[in-house]
Amino acid sequence: MAISSLLLKSYFPLICTKPSLNNKNNTHSNSSILHISLRTNPPHRATTRLSNTHRLSWQNELKNAFQQPPSNQNLIENYSIDQIDKIDDESFQKLVDKKCVDNVRMLIVDAVQNAKAGHPGMAMGMAEVGYYLYRHAMRYNPRNPKWFNRDRFVLSAGHGCLLQYVCLHLAGFESVQIEDLKNLCKLGSRTPGHPENTVTDGIEVTTGPLGQGVANAVGLALAEAHLAARFNKPDCELVDHRVYCIMGDGCAMEGISHEAASLAGHWKLNKLTLIYDDNCNTIDGPTSLTFSEDISARFRALGWNAITVDNIHDNMGSIEDALLSALNETRKPTFIRVKTLIGRLSKKEGTFKSHHGTFGEDDLEEMKRKLKWENQEPFHVIPMVYREMQIQSDQGQKLEREWFSKLDYYKSKYPHQEAAEFEVLLNGGLPSNWESCLPKWSMSDSVDATRGYSEKCLTELAKVLPGLIGGSADLASSNKVYLHDYQDFSVPHSPSGRNIRFGVREHAMAGISNGIALHGSGLIPFAATFLTFSDYMKNSIRLSALSHAGVLYIMTHDSIGLGEDGPTHQPVEQLAGLRAVPRLLVFRPADGNETAGAYKVAIRNREVPSVIALSRQKVAANLEGTSANEVERGGYIVSDNSGRNMPEIILIGTGTELCLCEGSAKMLREEGRKVRVVSLVCWRLFDRQPVEYKEQVFPQGVAKRIGVEAGSPLGWREYVGGEGLVIGVEEFGASGAYLDTFKKFGFTEENVTNVAKSLLEK
Ligand SMILES: Cc1ncc(C[n+]2csc(CCOP(=O)(O)OP(=O)(O)O)c2C)c(N)n1
């Protein structure tokens, strides 16, 4: 039996009285609603019970619009618009939905025409889906867009953002007014060319680079599954929301979506629903040029529940059936492949020409004629459309209120461990005085690699930070990031586990981590791999910074000092590239204490991602003169024998090369030289210091400076100045024992000393 008929059998009446209206232009009351009832188990489709006032207020609008039966004749049986008052509620609602979708499409067209920019194709093709989600399926409260238990929506095909902006507007989000739709893509507007979570309330994550949103959605769903397992009680489900994500052909082609989908299937994230806009077109032409695999079969093979909706434009109810199937799925994420026509309504319908750009005047007229929209001003909204959307948002507001009562109950019933922890998470995940857990090292402690000191930091942090969760892309033992006191995140066995096994999937790891961070529930994700493979996840790291996702990137094997694995594994240009990413904090700590200091700053800055670059080779636990606290300044004086005078030379190091600078400084000082050593552990933080402080560390009068870092010299000129020298790596490294490799590229105390002497003698 078809899914739809199975579900139709489970219909049951649900009457909801409408709470009071707010500011929208209508005066109707006591309507009942058609929606998916999520509050029954298993979820059902609720039947329509429309009040007379509600019907009356729509009647004229519909009569005018549907003089002729809509092209989709199967919408209602025995069609006669003159008898609209006799049409059953469900059919009536279908006409209402159709009219609302028409309005959505026209707003998209108006916005593009007005801005003379934008991407209407996907937005018009997916208008039914977008409308349906915001009107009938999702739980959200526009009056509190950050309500914890809201459903999360991700538009992985970010170029289609107009669809989301229009839906947010109609649903009553303050962040998108008609004025904002008119300002599409304008500088400073709340409706930028791709959705940005830091600009527009109601946007959960920043999307645009195709495929990223799929990984973000997996991260959001993981966060939900994890928190539900940790906090829900048989008598109180505090964490219970769904994640909806729309992806396009481009997302389907990008590798990151495959990596992320593979994990979602493996993790059985059944509350994740991915809706694929199968419109057979991308920018350059039809997908037949490049894409011929059976994508549903691919998702099925990855462990997903895969459904196809092939006549959405004619039958909006088909998406409802698919969403119900997703709701009833308890072991798999759901993939809904929706066949759509890109640019639906326009003359360019079904072709890649509608992907972006405006419409010709004749096309515009034709579109208006088809929808009986000729007499409407641009950006017209039928008042009852607001009303429709408000039904859903009112429902969301009610659910939110109920959730807060639930939270009160939870706090009274489970006040200790659970409620206290949940409260910490809701407040951002940082309990007071958490920093004091960080280990401290003294000069008598045995040597280790900075990745080893990092492991000790993580072990302690996990005990005090209830939200610390993360893992590695199959290098947990090399990166030393496994939280030994905790289980793996694994469904169904241990979804409360805090070790995430990402497998060899760096790109998805970073995208998923962004989703976890932006779940906004105090989870603090970390993601680890070798520094050289940061390139595989670079765009996601960039998005962490752009979208204020405080992910900790723990990148070990941070230089040619990793030795034997050779040039393929030896990072050279990565530090320079990462330092160039705006906002991103890149730390390269020199010893145990600087490692602890890096964690302190990275974790404290919850809206900024950090890279902590760590060594494989061993260094002192506490190099004399270093300080965990000074790390927040980004650079500081570690040692100096010049007293009140200016030093003759400054040796500047980061990470494992700082001890080379110290060793060399010792040799030079023995020869009577006045030498200063500076640790430049985080360039960006140092750059932000006051001019006086920077002058104190690097006095202009001291032009003889040497930068020592086993990586690309790019960027060092800023610190060593015009007369200074840089000892860096300008090749791809070499396979060999650590000390041999270091020697080959000049990273020895002797070489640093010789270079310093040559500079001093100039
Ligand atoms: C990683 C990435 N590569 C390229 C682009 C540029 N781009 C934007 S939309 C698009 C075509 C996407 O096709 P599809 O997802 O099918 O969207 P549709 O044309 O159907 O709207 C491309 C290549 C991008 N945004 N991200």
Ligand SMILES: [Mg+2]
């Ligand atoms: Mg497409």
